[in-house]
Amino acid sequence: MTTTPPQWNPDAPEVQADQRAAYDSLRERCPLAHSASQHWSVLRHGEVMQVLHDHATYSSAVSNHPAVPNGYDQPQHTQYRRALDPFFAPERMAHFEPVCRALSAATVQEALALGGALEITQEFALPFAVRVQSAFLGWPTLLQDELLGWLRRSQAATRSGDRTQTAAVAREFENLVERVREARRDAPPTQDISCELMHTHVDGRLLDLRELASVLRNWTVGEVGTIAASIGILLYWLANHPDWQQRLREDPALLPTAIDEVLRIDGPLVANRRITTRAAELGGCPLAAGSRVSINWIAANRDPRVFGDPDAFHIDRDPALNLLYGAGIHVCPGAPLARLELRVLMEEILARTTRISLDAGRPPTRAVYPDAGYATLRMRLR
Numbered sequence: 001m002t003t004t005p006p007q008w009n010p011d012a013p014e015v016q017a018d019q020r021a022a023y024d025s026l027r028e029r030c031p032l033a034h035s036a037s038q039h040w041s042v043l044r045h046g047e048v049m050q051v052l053h054d055h056a057t058y059s060s061a062v063s064n065h066p067a068v069p070n071g072y073d074q075p076q077h078t079q080y081r082r083a084l085d086p087f088f089a090p091e092r093m094a095h096f097e098p099v100c101r102a103l104s105a106a107t108v109q110e111a112l113a114l115g116g117a118l119e120i121t122q123e124f125a126l127p128f129a130v131r132v133q134s135a136f137l138g139w140p141t142l143l144q145d146e147l148l149g150w151l152r153r154s155q156a157a158t159r160s161g162d163r164t165q166t167a168a169v170a171r172e173f174e175n176l177v178e179r180v181r182e183a184r185r186d187a188p189p190t191q192d193i194s195c196e197l198m199h200t201h202v203d204g205r206l207l208d209l210r211e212l213a214s215v216l217r218n219w220t221v222g223e224v225g226t227i228a229a230s231i232g233i234l235l236y237w238l239a240n241h242p243d244w245q246q247r248l249r250e251d252p253a254l255l256p257t258a259i260d261e262v263l264r265i266d267g268p269l270v271a272n273r274r275i276t277t278r279a280a281e282l283g284g285c286p287l288a289a290g291s292r293v294s295i296n297w298i299a300a301n302r303d304p305r306v307f308g309d310p311d312a313f314h315i316d317r318d319p320a321l322n323l324l325y326g327a328g329i330h331v332c333p334g335a336p337l338a339r340l341e342l343r344v345l346m347e348e349i350l351a352r353t354t355r356i357s358l359d360a361g362r363p364p365t366r367a368v369y370p371d372a373g374y375a376t377l378r379m380r381l382r
């Protein structure tokens, strides 16, 4: 039996006011929904898993400008992942932890020194995410400001949908990477991660400038937006759960599981794309070859068919079902770094405060697609 999926408008005011609620409501009507801009949104956990594991039907080659590694299918994708995944290996993370902790402590101290009343998204979370990612890559402080400026222009360009603007910001990033490469021309290959990337071989050859820029763009854009959104979501949740604030202060070992569960309930990443290589049927809906598919992580991770009472925080849910970092061959390679950053920052915030609360006079505003989390979030850290 085939099903007719609902049509929806991602720009409708009620969707923009609360995209999570909109995805919940669509998911309960049908496994898929269609819109002019996001095409086929896959909303239920079961159908998302089907897409993630059927690479022959659901290809990642969605763009004319291939992105490394996310815009590739097997076998090229496997070669890129084999070369790039070691950058996030456990020993790398252990080596980076003290740097990440020092940056986290400094960020929290600066906020407290200013009185602890601050807007989290722009003033705290974004600068923190850029600082940490720059330190991970070995980039100097000067480049951090440039990267933050570039990210804001890149977000504006994506939102505008104007191809001239998106092409211009892409060129701008390539120029930045050219400078990073130039500055390291005579440096020893192991000086920092950017140097190591320049000496990384894929299929027996070095990454060229376009590939290098693409990897760095995915690592910076992949990190900054999601980490910044996650920080806002986590702090908002802590402010609303003073009992858990106290419990996590007393027992920080619970943080890794708690963080993944909070970010399941309120996801920091909305969607990733695929394209069908042949005609298929998904959730009872026929899809023609060449159909554009959007995997909606937020909707799938709140599917009551898999997560009973999806809004309830349960620290003992099965972690294998949580799609926060995806699943299958494209599962997030940066998950170990993301988990490290979020755990260490939350440890430092909880250890240095006695109370995390919302600014009662200024209610938060939710972010609009393609962003997730909070556009603005005013809080008090004491």
Ligand code: HEM
Pocket (backbone or CB within 6 Å): 068, 069, 070, 071, 081, 218, 219, 220, 222, 223, 226, 227, 230, 268, 269, 272, 273, 297, 323, 324, 325, 326, 327, 329, 330, 331, 332, 333, 334, 335, 337, 338
């Ligand atoms: C809370 C933070 C993060 C979340 C929620 C997140 C989530 C995800 C998800 C769901 C995917 C799968 C996409 C797909 O199937 O199409 C993914 C892929 C990816 N992520 Fe992350 N991510 C985070 C942080 C990071 C970080 C810190 C990095 C790198 C520094 C990173 C780099 C990437 C890359 C390169 C891919 C593409 C992998 C591939 O296609 O093989 N992400 N991420």
